[in-house]
Amino acid sequence: MQEKQSRTFNILHTEWSPDGWGGQERRVIQECLRVREMGHNVVIACQPGSAVLENAKHVGIPVEEVPMRRVLDPAAVWKIYRAIKKHRINVVSTHSSKDSWSGGLAAKLAGVELLIRTRHMANPISQSPFNFVYRMPDGIVTTGEAVREAMIKDNGMAPERIVSIATGVSLERFDPSRPVNPGLREELGIPEDAPVITMIAMLRKGKRYDVMVAAAQLLKDEFPQARYLFVGDGAGRATIEGLVREAGLEHQVTLTGYRSDIPELLAISDVAVLTSELEGVPQGITQSMAMGLPVVAAPVGGLAELVLDGKTGFRAQSGDPASYATAIAKLLRDEALRGRLGTAARNHVLQGYTEEMMAIRTLEFYHRILDARKKGR
Structure with missing residues (x-):
């Protein structure tokens, strides 16, 4: 081209x-x-x-x-x-x-x-x-x-x-072969063996962090060691912090605020999630895919172009925490599946994004x- x-x-x-x-x-x-x-x-x-x-x-x-x-x-x-x-x-x-x-x-x-x-x-x-x-x-x-x-x-x-x-996506920045920051997990209080689920989005109502918190609550018993990174900032921060407290997930969920080291955060992540109700083609998801992560999101707006069900990740039902929890659990249980879908996700980005x-x-x-x-x- x-x-x-x-x-x-x-x-x-x-x-x-x-x-x-x-x-x-x-x-x-x-x-x-x-x-x-x-x-x-x-x-x-x-x-x-x-x-x-x-x-x-x-x-x-x-x-x-x-x-x-x-x-x-x-x-x-x-x-x-x-x-x-x-x-x-x-x-x-x-x-x-x-x-x-x-x-x-x-x-x-x-x-x-x-x-x-x-x-x-x-x-x-x-x-x-x-x-x-x-x-x-x-x-x-x-x-x-x-x-x-x-x-x-x-x-x-x-x-x-x-x-x-x-x-x-910048392929220079979002390269899964780049070295992992060895001190990042410690900085964020994440144990070395804990799976990491990351959502990159501004903290506002339309991103539906309430759905993500509810999904994490559903996963709590099976994956008590899982950690969730909410990466971004915005006017809804206090509300989301309240949801996390009410769900009893303070030790599992970290609101990182604005971060400039997105590639490094994705490098320690296992699954990328977006719970938005309405989207174009969100950069947080294309960046995650470029880093070789499988994704979970509803096929709304441009997300339907990215989340090819069973190929680059799994589709969830918009506004339904249970469907997100089911898809995330499937990925957390199967490392080989995460690897296959993550590789396909990166290839999909290379072909058009x-x-x-x-x-x-x-x-x-x-x-x-x-x-x-x-x-x-």
Whole structure:
């Protein structure tokens, strides 16, 4: 797979998130880095003091600080318009609701060649005629095929305007052959012989940590030595801590908070789980698969593309702790099964979910939309 190198793009990404550092924000940075490696210019317009701003600066991506207070923010539109002119932008790529309005309007006012909207979420889109934020872009990128199909079916989007491009995994970072951190288990209070079940997700309601806690409670008698790592942070931390206490699982469950050593955590893990009700293609799961872990999740949104039942892991029923417990138990009982499914999981990621593939497909989509416009389609 090779990107069509017929021109250089000057790309402005816009991201509204004031403080989040989850999969969406990480993808913006990842995409910028990979596309820049391919010879294109990138800039990010983001909130002052945001995690995106700080991380972009850390890796040397140019940034424009743009306060975005609401959906239609004239001051934000003006600042983004000025950034477009300053950097001679020919592609604007928006990522969240608020910045898609401000960034989209600024792109249209500036006469930018290409306006792209990336949709990271799988929740339904309003059918209101006033919600024209999805009609402004020349093209739309979704992070999962299920999200793309829903937009075509439910919102009447033209199929040729929408492409599914999953967030890619860095194969350099997520390499199962890398050495294991010998002190990590001790740091986290995990005995050497204890199986580890890991869930990587922001601590918020939609991730359904309550289901994961209930599943762990069901597994307690058979696997009293098992340890559960909840990796991430967010507004729901206190609630989840309360659920863990009520279930009497304080000695088995560790809320790690934000961690930068995700590959190392996965290297000491045996099974990866995600209990979300609604997802695109979650990075925590593709990263786990790249590290050779079998996964357990419900086939919702983009997860159906990843969790091939009995091949890369096991499917559970959304919202049903017992089905998660059954699948996890099956994997914990059988080391050889974990190995087979884990190997297949990594191979599945290698075939379609790498950072390089993400960047190449994104740039190819830009060219495709521009070529179609030239041909009058």
